[in-house]
Amino acid sequence: MTSKNNIFDPVQNLKDIEAKFEMVQILNENGEIVNEGLDPKLSDEKLVELMSRMVFTRILDQRSISLNRQGRLGFYAPTAGQEASQIASQYALEKEDFILPGYRDVPQIVWHGLPLYKAFLWSRGHFVGGQIPEDVNVIPPQIIIGAQYVQAAGVALGMQKRGKKSVAVTYTGDGGSSQGDFYEGINFAGAFKSPAIFIVQNNQFAISTPREVQTSATTIAQKGVAAGIPSIQVDGMDPLAVYVATRDARDRAVAGDGPSLIETVCYRYGPHTMAGDDPTRYRTSETDNLWEKKDPVVRFRKYLEAKGLWTEEKEAEVIENAKEEIKAAIKQADGVAKQKVTDLINLMHTDALPYNLQEQLEIYTEKESK
Amino acid sequence: MAQLTMIQAITDALKCELKDDENVLLFGEDIGANGGVFRATEGLQKEFGVDRVFDTPLAESGIGGLAIGLALQGYRPVPEIQFFGFVYEVMDSISGQLARMKYRSGGSLNAPVTIRSPFGGGVHTPEMHSDSLEGLMAAQPGLKVVIPSTPYDAKGLLISSIRDNDPVIFLEHLKLYRSFREEVPEESYTIPLGKAAVRREGKDLSIFAYGAMVHEALKAAETLEKEDFSVEVIDLRTVQPLDIETIIASVEKTNRAIVVQEAQKQAGIAANVVSEITERAILSLEAPVLRVTAPDTIYPYPQAEAVWLPNHKDIYATAKKVLTF
Numbered sequence: 001m002t003s004k005n006n007i008f009d010p011v012q013n014l015k016d017i018e019a020k021f022e023m024v025q026i027l028n029e030n031g032e033i034v035n036e037g038l039d040p041k042l043s044d045e046k047l048v049e050l051m052s053r054m055v056f057t058r059i060l061d062q063r064s065i066s067l068n069r070q071g072r073l074g075f076y077a078p079t080a081g082q083e084a085s086q087i088a089s090q091y092a093l094e095k096e097d098f099i100l101p102g103y104r105d106v107p108q109i110v111w112h113g114l115p116l117y118k119a120f121l122w123s124r125g126h127f128v129g130g131q132i133p134e135d136v137n138v139i140p141p142q143i144i145i146g147a148q149y150v151q152a153a154g155v156a157l158g159m160q161k162r163g164k165k166s167v168a169v170t171y172t173g174d175g176g177s178s179q180g181d182f183y184e185g186i187n188f189a190g191a192f193k194s195p196a197i198f199i200v201q202n203n204q205f206a207i208s209t210p211r212e213v214q215t216s217a218t219t220i221a222q223k224g225v226a227a228g229i230p231s232i233q234v235d236g237m238d239p240l241a242v243y244v245a246t247r248d249a250r251d252r253a254v255a256g257d258g259p260s261l262i263e264t265v266c267y268r269y270g271p272h273t274m275a276g277d278d279p280t281r282y283r284t285s286e287t288d289n290l291w292e293k294k295d296p297v298v299r300f301r302k303y304l305e306a307k308g309l310w311t312e313e314k315e316a317e318v319i320e321n322a323k324e325e326i327k328a329a330i331k332q333a334d335g336v337a338k339q340k341v342t343d344l345i346n347l348m349h350t351d352a353l354p355y356n357l358q359e360q361l362e363i364y365t366e367k368e369s370k
Numbered sequence: 371m372a373q374l375t376m377i378q379a380i381t382d383a384l385k386c387e388l389k390d391d392e393n394v395l396l397f398g399e400d401i402g403a404n405g406g407v408f409r410a411t412e413g414l415q416k417e418f419g420v421d422r423v424f425d426t427p428l429a430e431s432g433i434g435g436l437a438i439g440l441a442l443q444g445y446r447p448v449p450e451i452q453f454f455g456f457v458y459e460v461m462d463s464i465s466g467q468l469a470r471m472k473y474r475s476g477g478s479l480n481a482p483v484t485i486r487s488p489f490g491g492g493v494h495t496p497e498m499h500s501d502s503l504e505g506l507m508a509a510q511p512g513l514k515v516v517i518p519s520t521p522y523d524a525k526g527l528l529i530s531s532i533r534d535n536d537p538v539i540f541l542e543h544l545k546l547y548r549s550f551r552e553e554v555p556e557e558s559y560t561i562p563l564g565k566a567a568v569r570r571e572g573k574d575l576s577i578f579a580y581g582a583m584v585h586e587a588l589k590a591a592e593t594l595e596k597e598d599f600s601v602e603v604i605d606l607r608t609v610q611p612l613d614i615e616t617i618i619a620s621v622e623k624t625n626r627a628i629v630v631q632e633a634q635k636q637a638g639i640a641a642n643v644v645s646e647i648t649e650r651a652i653l654s655l656e657a658p659v660l661r662v663t664a665p666d667t668i669y670p671y672p673q674a675e676a677v678w679l680p681n682h683k684d685i686y687a688t689a690k691k692v693l694t695f
């Protein structure tokens with residue numbers, strides 16, 4: 001049933017909504033500014049720092065994959081391809097902002113202050129990896145997809161109540177946007193008008209399930225409409241677009257204007273995780289090649305080179321530093337004492353141990369003394 | 371001192387904690403202006419403001435996440451889940467997240483959250499309002515589970531729960547909300563978590579119970595007394611962790627025991643109590659430890675509650691079996 005008089009036209013309504021979420025891009029694949037008006041005009045120093053972090057993170061991914069293959073790391077979710085989405089969004093934050101990462105979002109919390117050796121210990125499965133330094137506003141990567149979203153709504157409400165000028169920032173993937181906690185998180189933050197930034201890194205696949213199988217919505221950004229919050233889709237392979245969208249959402253949040261949803265359209269070059277996923281089963285090399293042309297590191301390099309801010313030597317220096325730091329962090333992780341059951345028992349409660357754990361502590365203390 | 375019902379004692383405890391600690395926040399579905407569907411938070415928003423006592427959207431999982439996030443900002447959240455049958459919506463936030471916060475952060479973060487929620491049968495509620503699901507919570511490392519049976523205990527235990535620096539599940543039995551009054555001090559006081567209470571002393575049999583079953587057990591004990599059996603009734607008060615010391619001391623004295631719960635036999639925590647007694651005091655036992663529970667079906671249709679829920683007659687019958695074993 002379609003009305004001719006446009007008073008009742010749900011099909012047109014949907015088209016109108018979809019039209020509002022055209023992808024925002026500032027830097028194209030050739031490293032050219034295509035949207036001068038949105039250029040954040042970062043200082044040369046900041047542009048170089050952002051590029052250095054992205055290159056460092058690409059190397060961190062390469063080394064992490066190789067260390068995982070050598071058995072020197074455990075759980076690892078590759079990040080190559082998502083440097084603009086992950087690093088440029090974190091770059092738009094302040095130290096007092098609080099990050100609630102997903103399992104693939106280790107780089108953001110490292111750049112926010114989590115020591116690299118702890119990130120490696122988290123990968124291996126050691127409790128020291130979860131120990132967050134007191135002045136670092138992050139929690140360990142969330143394994144339950146969506147849980148970080150409802151928690152972010154709570155952190156943001158807490159900041160609002162404390163009168164802080166800061167934001168809670170959380171990340172999920174395209175698959176994660178199908179979870180109930182995704183909707184509840186953005187809806188709660190909207191209802192409380194809390195300072196939260198919800199980022200969906202749409203890397204096209206949830207393990208093997210393509211983005212189109214998650215939802216018939218043409219963008220994930222438009223899901224923000226359900227919560228009544230501002231939302232935007234950006235080119236997630238474009239560091240400047242991601243930076244601007246995050247910074248804009250942050251400005252509005254600290255001004256008291258509530259949360260935002262940002263969809264970054266990006267791609268992971270590697271497998272879902274290093275636990276046996278084989279992307280050739282569900283991805284073609286044509287698609288891979290198409291996305292490699294959009295590589296955020298390549299496009300930002302072109303941009304900076306054209307401005308005379310980046311050279312091969314500079315990049316080599318960043319790569320060398322990254323390798324050294326990674327080596328040192330792995331060494332530091334190797335030096336951390338092995339976990340004992342008594343350690344795990346003592347991590348359970350802030351107050352006195354309940355009788356059952358007290359008993360078990362004694363049993364394991366004796367066992368460990370032998 | 372005032373004569374209070376359990377629901378009034380709960381309101382009183384919340385008021386004390388809102389006054390004493392500015393980080394205490396109350397929130398949930400309809401707990402603000404409405405004062406809660408059972409009036410547990412009556413008048414609190416008016417007295418402490420909408421910043422401290424507030425309503426949320428209708429989404430239990432979101433409420434759980436909100437509590438976790440607020441805890442990460444240094445608050446002491448006391449969220450409410452309207453009926454504990456709705457806990458399934460928020461199982462991840464409770465068991466998957468809250469309970470693990472301390473541990474998964476290597477001890478660097480904690481979540482001082484007290485989840486209040488009513489449960490329990492005998493008042494003909496609709497589906498999934500009365501189910502006894504404490505067994506699910508008791509099985510999760512990192513949680514403490516508290517179930518008061520009197521107004522005095524409810525106040526002291528709730529204050530202790532709120533002050534505990536890790537998550538506590540505080541379950542309030544619907545039938546006990548207004549069933550009787552008791553002297554409750556006006557000032558703040560605490561009752562330690564993990565400590566049982568001897569409700570009645572006896573020499574021939576120990577009955578371990580919690581929630582509404584405490585009162586049924588006391589009724590059965592009176593009947594048994596008329597037959598010259600001296601029965602000890604112990605209210606567990608905290609079902610996780612159990613008060614082993616009090617439980618074992620009682621069994622060593624009476625040499626016979628039964629465990630009473632409203633939950634189905636395959637649920638609840640009675641099996642845990644039996645196991646602890648068997649492991650620690652088998653040489654004191656003159657009879658097996660038997661359980662009084664509901665049958666292993668889904669919680670009954672309201673009209674079938676009377677024939678389904680365990681009561682003092684079931685307790686009497688099982689007690690007699692153990693006493694004459």
